[in-house]
Amino acid sequence: MFYTILLNLWSTLVRICAPFLIYGRLKKGLEHPVRYSERYGITEQKRPEGELIWFHGASVGESLSILPIIQKITEQKPDAHFLITTTTTAAQRVVSARMSKNTIHQFIPFDATKWANKFLDHWQPKAIFFIESEIWPNILLQAHQRNILITLLNARLSETSLRNWLFIKKISKQLWGCFSAIYTQSDIFTQRFHKLGASCAKTLGNIKLLSEKLPFDEGEYLDWKKQIGGRACWVAASTHKGEEELIFKIHKVLKKDIPDLLTIIAPRHVERCDDVMQKREDLTVARFTSQQLYDQDILLVDAMAKLGVFYRLSSIAFIGGSLVPVGGHNPLEPSMIGAFPLWGPYFFNVNDMMYLFEELPCRQTDIGQLTDTLKDLLTDPEKVTALLENLQQRIVSSQQLINQKVDEIVAAI
Numbered sequence: 001m002f003y004t005i006l007l008n009l010w011s012t013l014v015r016i017c018a019p020f021l022i023y024g025r026l027k028k029g030l031e032h033p034v035r036y037s038e039r040y041g042i043t044e045q046k047r048p049e050g051e052l053i054w055f056h057g058a059s060v061g062e063s064l065s066i067l068p069i070i071q072k073i074t075e076q077k078p079d080a081h082f083l084i085t086t087t088t089t090a091a092q093r094v095v096s097a098r099m100s101k102n103t104i105h106q107f108i109p110f111d112a113t114k115w116a117n118k119f120l121d122h123w124q125p126k127a128i129f130f131i132e133s134e135i136w137p138n139i140l141l142q143a144h145q146r147n148i149l150i151t152l153l154n155a156r157l158s159e160t161s162l163r164n165w166l167f168i169k170k171i172s173k174q175l176w177g178c179f180s181a182i183y184t185q186s187d188i189f190t191q192r193f194h195k196l197g198a199s200c201a202k203t204l205g206n207i208k209l210l211s212e213k214l215p216f217d218e219g220e221y222l223d224w225k226k227q228i229g230g231r232a233c234w235v236a237a238s239t240h241k242g243e244e245e246l247i248f249k250i251h252k253v254l255k256k257d258i259p260d261l262l263t264i265i266a267p268r269h270v271e272r273c274d275d276v277m278q279k280r281e282d283l284t285v286a287r288f289t290s291q292q293l294y295d296q297d298i299l300l301v302d303a304m305a306k307l308g309v310f311y312r313l314s315s316i317a318f319i320g321g322s323l324v325p326v327g328g329h330n331p332l333e334p335s336m337i338g339a340f341p342l343w344g345p346y347f348f349n350v351n352d353m354m355y356l357f358e359e360l361p362c363r364q365t366d367i368g369q370l371t372d373t374l375k376d377l378l379t380d381p382e383k384v385t386a387l388l389e390n391l392q393q394r395i396v397s398s399q400q401l402i403n404q405k406v407d408e409i410v411a412a413i
Contacts (some may be wrong), residue, residue, distance in 0.1 A: 002395040003174050007113070008035070011138050021110075038107040038126075039283045041118030045104055048081040048113055053413065054125035061208065061330055062131040065154060069129070072102060072410050083123055088135075098215070111136040111149040120146065127154050127413050128329050133161070136220045137175055144178035149413070153183040154207045156352060157192040165196050173197040183409065184354040205402040209395065213336050213403050216308030227293040227311055232378050233262040235339065236311045238329045239320035240268055245274045246323055248283055250371045251297060258378055262293075264310050266301035268320060268329075273302040292346055311337040316377055319343045323367065331357065335395060340388050342373060360387060374391040 010065070020041060025031035031039070053073065063086050063185035070082050084099060085108040086092050096105050107114040107161055116139040120241035127149040143150055157165075165172050176198035183204035193201035213235055233356060236247045244265060251263040267273060277285060277300065284296040288303050301310065311317055317334035317402045327349035331341040341357075346366055359365075377384050 001098055003171050006142060006171065007138055009357075010111070011113045014074065014110050014138075015114070018062075018112070019109045030272050032092065032107065032181065033185065035107060039115075039170075040109050041109040041115035043106060043121070043122060047123055048102075048104075050079055050081060051077065052081045052083055052123060052127050053081040053127050053129070053402075054085065054123060054190065055133040056134055057086045057091065057095075058134050060088070060094050061093045062134075062154070062213050063091040064098070065208045066129070066131060067098060068212065069153075069207065069406065069410070070100070072406060073413065074100070074102065076410060077412040077413075082124065097305075108136070112136045113138050113142060116142045120148075127151070127206075132156055135175065140175065145398060149180050150178055151409070152179050154204070155182050155184045155193065155201070156189050157184075157188075157196075162192045162195065169196060174202075181409075183405075189352070200326035205398060206334055206403050207402060207406065208353075209335075209402055210331060210406065211332070214311065214333055215305075216312060220252045220285065220306070221312055222307050223291070224293070224309060224324070228262060228313060231260045231262045232247065232258050233264060233314050233317065234316040234374060235264040235266065235314045235334075236318045236319055237266050237307055237310070237334065238268040239265060240324055241272065241324050242324045243320050245279050245366050247318075248280060248298070250367060251283065251372050254378070255297070255376055257375060260295075261297070261378070263297065263342075264273070264299045264301065266307055266310060270302055270304055276300060299396060307333065307339070311339040314339055315381065316374065317341050318370070319373075321349075322347045323358070323370075332395070335388075335391055338388060338392075340377065340384050346368065351413065356391065356398065360391060 009279065017363060021034050022031055026033060026036065055066045057066050063084065066084055073080060076206040083106060084095055084103060085106050086095060092105060092107065098106065109119045120142055125148060129141055129151050132154050140150065171255060176196060179200060179220060181199040182193055182198055184201055185206045187203050190201050190203045239247065247263060247265055248297055251261065255261050267276060280298065283298055284302050285298040286293045287298040288299065288301045290375065311334045315338065317339035319329050319331055321329050322344035325346045328343050328347035330354065331337055331350060334341050341362055342364060347363065361373055364373055
């Protein structure tokens with residue numbers, strides 16, 4: 001009873017705040033200017049006939065990890081249709097460009113009972129998969145009351161989140177009871193869910209290991225490969241504010257021993273490129289959109305979704321968000337393509353996959369060590385090749401184990 005009262009209060013609060021939230025997000029470009037009505041459970045898309053399975057991934061990484069699961073289900077159920085919901089417009093753009101014809105994208109509605117029911121009435125999913133840590137109590141409850149199979153996939157639970165959930169354990173236990181199954185990224189996360197009373201939790205592994213390699217335009221790849229020629233190069237990917245200046249300093253030091261060095265910088269948010277240009281000091285910079293590279297020190301990638309090209313052009317990739325306390329980004333993307341990953345001291349977002357990188361020289365404590373490691377690897381290509389072979393063997397072994405478990409989950413739908 002108390003649980004129901006809390007959910008009703010939460011639903012009311014969401015309905016009051018939603019219009020203001022939409023307005024603020026539209027001003028910041030964070031909400032789709034035409035499709036924001038989907039956040040109220042309203043859609044112009046028709047539901048396809050037959051079986052429909054709903055997947056929700058909040059942002060880009062979670063959403064991309066859905067695609068190989070959909071492919072597996074399609075192989076067993078060729079007539080099935082799929083709905084992918086996301087929270088961010090960035091995820092919407094990326095997923096829409098890669099999803100198959102039997103898949104529809106929508107933005108997830110705000111977590112109010114009225115909008116959740118409007119959404120569920122229209123789409124009527126047979127099963128629901130929530131990815132990682134997206135928990136929306138009213139949507140969960142309404143789906144559970146309709147006897148829809150609900151699975152939490154790739155689940156994770158930090159120590160801080162565990163303490164917060166334990167504080168309301170009696171209430172949250174009813175929430176976990178809505179799930180038919182919870183598949184976690186590691187044994188540690190499984191144990192934490194068990195402490196909350198989620199006895200259905202079991203370890204699967206990180207399904208991001210099943211993601212396809214980043215796509216690339218072959219024409220762009222061949223053009224830039226020709227322009228780079230035989231120059232030594234490395235890519236600093238998904239960099240954040242405060243990191244580019246450090247990358248510039250590293251380049252200056254490395255250039256003393258590697259005169260023809262090319263450093264490729266791809267900021268996480270391309271709108272920051274003009275600001276990055278102002279920090280370059282005496283370094284020469286070419287921009288991706290100019291399509292011309294001569295003998296410049298830096299190639300600045302001022303366009304989205306180009307890492308698939310540059311991870312294939314460089315055997316070394318520094319992962320941004322790790323020299324500043326952002327927490328880093330997915331190290332599997334360069335690793336699977338063939339660029340050995342390096343990162344700085346702030347790499348706490350991906351602890352669940354660190355077992356793949358044990359005893360490899362990926363983590364750098366500061367820019368001094370990063371500079372030394374880059375010099376070592378850039379001047380010893382054979383060493384980089386050996387490190388990559390070791391890492392990719394580990395990835396393939398883990399992929400095989402997770403594939404087997406995912407096949408069992410898919411067969412149960």
